[in-house]
Amino acid sequence: MKKRILIHLILLCVSTIGWTQNYKLVDSTVLTYPTKFGSTSKLAKRISTDFSNDFEKTRAVFSWIANNVAYDPSEYGKFDFEYSSKTELEKKEKEYEKKLSKRVISKGKAVCEGYSTLFKVLCDKLNIKSKVVTGGSKTQIKDIGKRYYSDHAWNIVFIENKKYLVDVTWGAGTYENRFERKVDYFFFFTDPKLFIKNHYPDYYENALLNEKVSKKEFLNEPLIYDYTFELISPQNGIIKKSEVDKVLFRFKTDKDVNSISYDLDSKNYPVNQIKSGGTLEFEIDFTNLERQRELVFYFDYEPVIGFKLK
Template sequence: MTGVLQAQDFSQVDATIKFYPKSFDEVTELSDFIARDFKTDEEKVRAIYGWIIHNVAYDLDEYDVFNYKFKNYRERNAKEEITRIKIIQRTLQKGVAVCEGYAMLFEKLCELQGIQNYLVRGDIKTSFKDIGRSFQKIHMWNVAYINGEPFLFDPTWGAGKYNQRFIKEPSYYWYKTEPKLFIKSHYPDLVEDTFLEINISKQVFARLPLIIKKDLLVTDVLTPKYGMINQGDYGKEIEFELKTEAPSVISYSYDFGDKKKMVDFSTEGDLLKFPIKKKTGELIVYFNDKPALAYKVE
């Protein structure tokens, strides 16, 4: 279980790294800057994450750069270490990477600072096609220990988003993200790397809807709990029940239609209840015109 998150002023750290070079030939050069300017592990990890998200762009073409073949596991292990070094150098020198570059650079910089950390491979949930499919190891992120406590980081997602092209949007949302928020979109290969008090299985993660509203948790979605809704489920309307503060307006659309239909809702204690007309398609529920949840209705 990760440590208690406390608000901290990182303005000096964030301002300092903006004066660093935008690229480096060797990872030790960037590490030396960080060691010179910061003393605590907390400051160093912040600087590592901050430099990466501001200076590395996501580029799908990087997937094709380091393809290699091997004859046996010994050769594979040797080539993997060589490839890891090359990925880190390319990420530093060219400022482009896919998730491996972001995560491996984060890992190496922490290692050079003497900060305990490790890579995590796992699955992510970002679109309708991810609802209900089997587990895949398609993403990589990091765990780093600060003052003896493990925390979750995803510098790839912190750098921005990819929608046919990379859109740079540096964010600290994926810096020390709380496990209960991380689990909405990330699932590790090893369940202990969720750092949740109550474990959620790979199978349950696969079946979850897309929970888009940032402060809405998996445990807040009571009905429909799972993201696949069959025509035989419910009647003519899908009954929603969530543990969340009521928005001013609830609306929905199917198949990304421009016309959002408003629905009436009621509250009962801390429960929010509302019905949505059932039809086949990809359903998005909006709170105050912003996407909150998404389901597939078949």
């Protein structure tokens, strides 16, 4: 996990709406649990006793991990292993999952591999099918246009013949020199069309999308902080100052916006002319800009989208 600005909580995926009325009860119940467990079996047994269906059990797993495991970079690579055959790989993977999940649940700290592994192991014990997914992530403006590499891990859950995306690492909070817990249920059963904005799986079938989004498209798109505003233009996340004088920015939204401003690196500027009526439109003048490298827009003082300047 790298530095990122916490995006806004939005409604859970429509496909789970039948269970949303129970999630608050699940979350409040899980908050009464101990903050540490001696084994994954003990936590799974507690969840199985308190909840009856797989949606609620999965939510309980997410909620407990997000509320009790802190991100700690020193946990990276604690149980790395090598193998020379498929049989040896399968055996060592089981050992790895057991050791890592036990460490995370007892120590209360992890990096993404620990979060996602613990989530899978708990689901396994609850007889809920799930798997760990690896891929690339975008968390900072400098990630726009970067070379693709696999640097993150999350989960897919299978319930009632449907697949759902979960990222309990990002759901737990943010990290910038130290961990700050900000539980965000946006990352529980996230809409795949939104998830792909910041997560790109190593194997594209794990994106859970019918349409193809290329790695190049993923890497070159702007950095999204708030998905309640749909960007119309520009679609490219890299703005070349030497090639443009002014750029028209257009957003589609149903929300009322009273204030818009933008940061050029660390200095903030107001946007004085705003057109509305289903869309927000405003123009930014990039003449006389030299060293600035990052552009972030704020709607009503909350971060919405970021661009890289060249």
